[in-house]
Amino acid sequence: MNNFNYYNSTRYIFGHGEYHNIGSLLRPIAGKVLLHYGGGSSKRSGLHAAVVASLQAAGIDYCELGGVKPNPSVELVRLGIELARKEQVEAVLAVGGGSVIDSAKAIALGTTHPGDIWKLYTREEKQSAAPLPVATILTLPAAGSENSPNTVLTHEQSARKLGYGHESLRPALSIVSPELFLTLPPEQMAYGACDMLCHIFERYFTNTQGTELTDALGEAAMRTIMQQASILRREPHNEHAWGQLALAGTIAHNNLLGLGREQSWACHGLEHELSAVYDVPHGAGLAVIVPAYFEAVWRANPGIFAQWATNVMGVTPSRDTEHVIREGIARLRAWYRELGLPQSMHELGLPDDADYAAMARAAVATYGARLGTDTLPGVLPLDVTAAEAVYRAAR
Ligand code: NZQ
Ligand code: ZN
Numbered sequence: 001m002n003n004f005n006y007y008n009s010t011r012y013i014f015g016h017g018e019y020h021n022i023g024s025l026l027r028p029i030a031g032k033v034l035l036h037y038g039g040g041s042s043k044r045s046g047l048h049a050a051v052v053a054s055l056q057a058a059g060i061d062y063c064e065l066g067g068v069k070p071n072p073s074v075e076l077v078r079l080g081i082e083l084a085r086k087e088q089v090e091a092v093l094a095v096g097g098g099s100v101i102d103s104a105k106a107i108a109l110g111t112t113h114p115g116d117i118w119k120l121y122t123r124e125e126k127q128s129a130a131p132l133p134v135a136t137i138l139t140l141p142a143a144g145s146e147n148s149p150n151t152v153l154t155h156e157q158s159a160r161k162l163g164y165g166h167e168s169l170r171p172a173l174s175i176v177s178p179e180l181f182l183t184l185p186p187e188q189m190a191y192g193a194c195d196m197l198c199h200i201f202e203r204y205f206t207n208t209q210g211t212e213l214t215d216a217l218g219e220a221a222m223r224t225i226m227q228q229a230s231i232l233r234r235e236p237h238n239e240h241a242w243g244q245l246a247l248a249g250t251i252a253h254n255n256l257l258g259l260g261r262e263q264s265w266a267c268h269g270l271e272h273e274l275s276a277v278y279d280v281p282h283g284a285g286l287a288v289i290v291p292a293y294f295e296a297v298w299r300a301n302p303g304i305f306a307q308w309a310t311n312v313m314g315v316t317p318s319r320d321t322e323h324v325i326r327e328g329i330a331r332l333r334a335w336y337r338e339l340g341l342p343q344s345m346h347e348l349g350l351p352d353d354a355d356y357a358a359m360a361r362a363a364v365a366t367y368g369a370r371l372g373t374d375t376l377p378g379v380l381p382l383d384v385t386a387a388e389a390v391y392r393a394a395r
Contacts, residue, residue, distance in 0.1 A: 001210045001260035008254055010147045011173045014247065016239070019137045019177045022051055022093070023058025029133050029172055030090035032061040034083060036104045038068045038096045042139060045183050051095055051137065063087045065107075068096060071154045071161065071275050071282075072103040074118050080107035081117060084132070091133040091172070097188075098143025098152075098195075098282075101136050105151035105169050108132040121153055121162040123369075133172040139180050141246035142192030142283060144199055144253025146174035154276060161276035162366065176250070178243035186236060189245075190339035191283025193229035196249035197222060198286045202265050203258035205297075205304055205379050211261050218257045219311045224248045226312075226335055233339055264378035267293050269367035270390060273359035280348055287341035288348050292394035294329050300380035345395045360388035 013025070026033060035051065042048045043066075055062050065080050084092065084107055092111075094104035108131040110117035119125035138146045145151070150165040181189075204218045228245040231238055251257065270293065271285040298305040302321045309315040309328025318324055333343065342348045364384050368374050375381035382390065 001214075002208060002262070004260045006255065006259055007167065008147070008170065008256075009167070009172070010170045010254075012147060012250070013173070013175045014177075014243070016177055016179055019047065019175050019180065020050060020054055022135070022137060022175060023054035023056070023060055025173055025175070026055070026060055026091065026093065026135055027058050029135065030060065032063075032087065032089045033091045033093045033135075034080065034087065034089040034104075034107065035062045035064040035093050035095065036068065036080065036100055036107065037064070037066045037094075038100045040066070041183065042095050045139075045180070047095060047137070047139065047180060051093070062093075063089065068100045068103045070099050071279055072099040072106075072152075074106070074153050074155050077103055077106040077110060077117060077153065080104075081110035084108075084111040089132070091135060094134060094136045094171075095139065097138070097140030098145045101134070101138075101143070101145040101171070102151040102153065104134050104136070105131070105145070106153055106164075108134045109151070109164075109169065118153070118155055121155075121164045127166055127168075130168050134169070135173040136171045137175045137177075137180070138246065140184060140188060140192060141176070141181060141242070141249040142188070142195045144196065144249055146171060146176065147250045147254040152272070159276050160362075161272045163272070174250075176243075176246050178239050178246055181242040181246065182237050182239065184236075186233065187281075187340060189229065189232050189236070190341050191281045192249065193225055193245065193339065194283040194287045194336065194341055196245075196252040197225050198267055198290060199252040200225075200257055201290065202268060203255075203261055203263050204308065205264060205301070206261045207301055207379055208261045214257050214259055214261060215307070219308070221248045221251055221257065222308075222312045225252070229339060230335070262377075265367060266376040266378040266382060269363040269376050270359075270387060272366075273363045274348070274350070276362075277359060278348075278350055278354075280350075284342050284348055287336045288343065288345055288394045289390065291329055291333050291336075292390050294332075295393065296382070296386065296390050297378060297380040298325050298329075304379065345391070354391075356388050356391035357384075360384050360391060363387055
């Protein structure tokens with residue numbers, strides 16, 4: 001295990017009805033907030049009204065900005081920054097899924113950043129100020145943004161989707177009330193479960209040695225995600241299963257499971273190009289990328305893939321490591337199918353003439369540049385040709 005330095009600054013509140021306490025929880029943090037939400041689900045469910053009532057009861061002033069769409073755009077963020085400055089808010093309250101939370105983090109960041117918000121994402125500028133505090137009420141367990149230090153934005157004109165991470169972006173406060181997930185359509189549950197599972201894959205499949213504890217914790221979280229998502233496929237109103245899935249989803253991405261390990265993020269690098277160019281849901285894109293990626297890289301470290309196949313996918317151990325790994329990947333594909341996730345680029349809706357070479361170049365440039373390499377990191381680093389081959393194998 002490598003050295004690490006971990007600080008998780010989010011107050012995490014879990015349980016039925018806890019969102020009614022948002023006003024009193026925010027009181028010590030801010031007297032005025034920007035209430036940020038998506039395309040309308042929180043209004044239809046009555047959550048928006050409950051949040052407003054709680055803010056008013058606690059004497060917290062607010063202004064609001066809705067309309068965040070999946071794969072959130074920098075354009076709306078710019079409007080949010082203008083509003084937050086004009087109204088002199090002291091915090092941003094996100095009520096929604098990963099897209100709303102990421103947009104809220106970007107507004108919080110941009111309100112105090114003297115330059116151009118998008119240039120933080122492109123690394124042309126550096127963060128020089130602390131962002132406003134962000135609080136979240138999660139309505140979709142998936143991206144893990146409720147406890148991660150990351151935000152992902154799309155710049156539609158240039159078809160680029162980029163992430164930005166800084167410890168100051170972990171939310172000050174996140175509320176997870178599982179009954180809020182009962183209105184989610186089945187495909188969003190599936191996208192979310194697929195995303196959280198992949199957040200663990202990106203950390204679990206490593207060449208770092210001596211990671212027994214985080215291996216075991218990650219395996220427990222992976223099994224939980226798969227089991228609870230299968231239950232929710234049959235019983236979408238099982239609030240207990242939603243709670244288990246949501247907690248696993250938070251742990252999957254707050255980096256507890258990545259401590260002291262070299263991490264990959266190759267599947268995310270490849271997927272973000274699909275979302276940027278074709279606006280596909282992040283979890284759906286991952287379901288198509290992951291099996292093709294595993295098949296391309298497992299030979300570089302058969303030990304960790306065989307361990308996963310036996311401990312997570314329930315394959316009987318055998319001396320025939322290749323068989324064990326292939327069976328593990330086949331079971332993963334079967335689980336994706338059970339959840340109704342796409343199995344190929346074609347099912348994902350990509351055209352036959354998709355420019356995989358351009359997406360491979362962009363993915364390698366973005367993810368390689370951060371580590372100063374010209375490859376996508378992972379158990380087997382992938383150059384542009386190998387990255388393009390993963391896309392093509394997934395067609
Ligand atoms: O906009 P509304 O009307 O609220 O509808 C949303 C949206 O259409 C709907 N929804 C959310 N909660 C609901 C609901 N519908 C009914 N009932 C509810 N309770 O679900 C749709 C999708 O929402 P979205 O927020 O886009 O999904 P998700 O949470 O999967 O977030 C995806 C975004 O997160 C990024 C992804 O790239 C993508 O842009 N990620 C962020 C990460 C981070 N910040 O750490 C890490 C991830 O790897 C990921 O990249
Ligand atoms: Zn993800």
